[in-house]
Amino acid sequence: KQEVTQIPAALSVPEGENLVLNCSFTDSAIYNLQWFRQDPGKGLTSLLLIQSSQREQTSGRLNASLDKSSGRSTLYIAASQPGDSATYLCAVKTNNAGNMLTFGGGTRLMVKP
């Protein structure tokens, strides 16, 4: 059964810092991996989707990489801003697991002014 882990669970950084969020998964036979942002009490906003054949995706200050063989993905946030404060979740769709999407526990990010 696929397991997705995100470390650290919480992170606090000063504004302007570049940072990396980590996501690891146990079964490398994945179809894709998606990064989401969740603000407190709100829904999930899709940030980046990486298909299994891709190594990375970029959107603005965000860059997500995927290394299937090692079961890892990273979300790089450049020049962090207080508005980036949120919980970041990664989710994996595994091959041969039907339509199940497995989520990590999230990393709660706080960017201090």
Add this chain to the structure above:
Amino acid sequence: EAQVTQNPRYLITVTGKKLTVTCSQNMNHEYMSWYRQDPGLGLRQIYYSMNVEVTDKGDVPEGYKVSRKEKRNFPLILESPSPNQTSLYFCASRDRVYEQYFGPGTRLTVT
């Protein structure tokens, strides 16, 4: 605007009183699903639907029902809610490249 909507956004009810949470998407997606989010347990899938009249259980289906009579709507039904169903519920739809779109969430409290 492409979106997934849910209603109600907040609901407080009592044990045993049937309720329905509606979900609608305007992106013509075939696939829709329901999740619940609980502290320490993360997001878990309740039910999903591949298309009209096609539904299947996710990880935690006990105590829930769904129906898919129209492509755009996927209501979640709690026939006899219990306090352990107090949670934050999300509806989602998915496009053909498996990108997920989530609704704003419904916070349910069962007393």
